[in-house]
Amino acid sequence: MKQADFPEAVTTLIAGLKHLPGIGPRSAERIAVWLLQNPKADPLALAESLVTAKQSIQPCARCGFFATADGCGLCDDPRRDDQQICVVEQATDVLPLERSGAFRGRYHCLGGKLSPLDRVSPEDLRIPPLLRRIEAGDGDIEVILALGSDVEGEATANYLAEILRGRNCSVTRIAQGLPAGGGLEHADALTLTRALQGRRSF
Amino acid sequence: MKQADFPEAVTTLIAGLKHLPGIGPRSAERIAVWLLQNPKADPLALAESLVTAKQSIQPCARCGFFATADGCGLCDDPRRDDQQICVVEQATDVLPLERSGAFRGRYHCLGGKLSPLDRVSPEDLRIPPLLRRIEAGDGDIEVILALGSDVEGEATANYLAEILRGRNCSVTRIAQGLPAGGGLEHADALTLTRALQGRRSF
Numbered sequence: 275m276k277q278a279d280f281p282e283a284v285t286t287l288i289a290g291l292k293h294l295p296g297i298g299p300r301s302a303e304r305i306a307v308w309l310l311q312n313p314k315a316d317p318l319a320l321a322e323s324l325v326t327a328k329q330s331i332q333p334c335a336r337c338g339f340f341a342t343a344d345g346c347g348l349c350d351d352p353r354r355d356d357q358q359i360c361v362v363e364q365a366t367d368v369l370p371l372e373r374s375g376a377f378r379g380r381y382h383c384l385g386g387k388l389s390p391l392d393r394v395s396p397e398d399l400r401i402p403p404l405l406r407r408i409e410a411g412d413g414d415i416e417v418i419l420a421l422g423s424d425v426e427g428e429a430t431a432n433y434l435a436e437i438l439r440g441r442n443c444s445v446t447r448i449a450q451g452l453p454a455g456g457g458l459e460h461a462d463a464l465t466l467t468r469a470l471q472g473r474r475s476f
Numbered sequence: 477m478k479q480a481d482f483p484e485a486v487t488t489l490i491a492g493l494k495h496l497p498g499i500g501p502r503s504a505e506r507i508a509v510w511l512l513q514n515p516k517a518d519p520l521a522l523a524e525s526l527v528t529a530k531q532s533i534q535p536c537a538r539c540g541f542f543a544t545a546d547g548c549g550l551c552d553d554p555r556r557d558d559q560q561i562c563v564v565e566q567a568t569d570v571l572p573l574e575r576s577g578a579f580r581g582r583y584h585c586l587g588g589k590l591s592p593l594d595r596v597s598p599e600d601l602r603i604p605p606l607l608r609r610i611e612a613g614d615g616d617i618e619v620i621l622a623l624g625s626d627v628e629g630e631a632t633a634n635y636l637a638e639i640l641r642g643r644n645c646s647v648t649r650i651a652q653g654l655p656a657g658g659g660l661e662h663a664d665a666l667t668l669t670r671a672l673q674g675r676r677s678f
Contacts, residue, residue: 284533284542289525290522309529310530318526323492326485342483375479
């Protein structure tokens with residue numbers, strides 16, 4: 275007797291969901307069942323939003339953020355400071371920085387971080403467009419590296435600092451230290467080391 | 477100056493993804509970026525598989541598994557044993573049991589488990605169709621409860637055993653004990669208690 279299996283349409287859906295980052299085989303099955311059997315699920319609306327987003331959004335050729343046919347909300351805003359370019363890993367990193375309200379310059383999304391284990395090398399990052407932006411600027415540009423403080427973020431920051439040396443810009447990076455609201459008893463040794471190394475006169 | 481935000485199509489997609497079970501706001505953003513910017517992503521194919529699955533699949537009115545216009549692969553198979561009905565929580569629980577090759581009867585998917593905290597009460601489960609199946613049978617049916625061994629699974633099993641008492645069926649439940657390949661040093665106290673309680677002569 276043949277083992278029972280999902281109908282093909284369900285198997286195809288599960289395979290598609292399994293491809294998404296962070297979704298394993300079990301989660302994909304669970305999501306597929308929920309989509310098909312939960313009264314609150316609306317798979318057709320989700321399908322439509324996928325099609326709409328795919329058809330109307332492309333990465334901005336300049337900064338790498340999401341652009342529509344109307345252009346890029348970041349690059350086209352005349353009130354932003356052209357002399358500051360904040361380099362982030364992903365387009366999603368822009369929003370937390372925007373919410374902080376502490377930065378009013380331009381952004382540049384690399385589209386990843388250096389990671390030999392995941393086979394991400396400098397050629398896979400949007401570094402040439404960054405160099406072109408700096409060349410095209412009128413000098414005096416500050417490139418602010420706002421990359422993660424994990425190993426890959428550190429490696430990417432070091433690599434960028436190296437190739438930006440001697441170019442038409444200064445390079446800074448965001449501070450590492452105690453997070454807001456965090457007590458010393460919860461901070462790990464590396465965070466405290468960096469907080470001490472980055473101390474400033476009061 | 478207005479804070480930069482995602483274009484509306486991206487926000488809509490993120491909102492749709494955030495609804496899926498087990499997907500939080502951060503995962504939804506990460507998946508949306510991946511879908512829109514990774515060359516390996518195919519959001520249009522995913523959208524199509526959602527539409528196809530939604531339009532071609534519905535729960536089998538009898539057993540609750542996935543059925544197509546061609547019927548239900550479980551209920552329509554004439555070689556399965558009608559005298560055994562294995563009760564599971566979700567349609568996804570059928571496949572692991574099928575892969576084990578140890579069961580060749582019929583299935584009944586409840587569509588959930590009793591959980592007062594999640595407001596799932598007996599009326600939300602597919603219990604009346606189960607009772608109808610037992611009534612319609614020719615007696616001598618074994619109802620095998622194959623529910624999870626968490627608190628909700630236990631509660632559901634106890635509830636079902638109670639309402640099935642005196643009906644035209646016997647009720648059994650799958651064994652709880654040491655998992656295959658598991659050493660005693662990794663087993664928790666409750667597992668060992670149940671393994672001891674369920675001991676059988678050798």
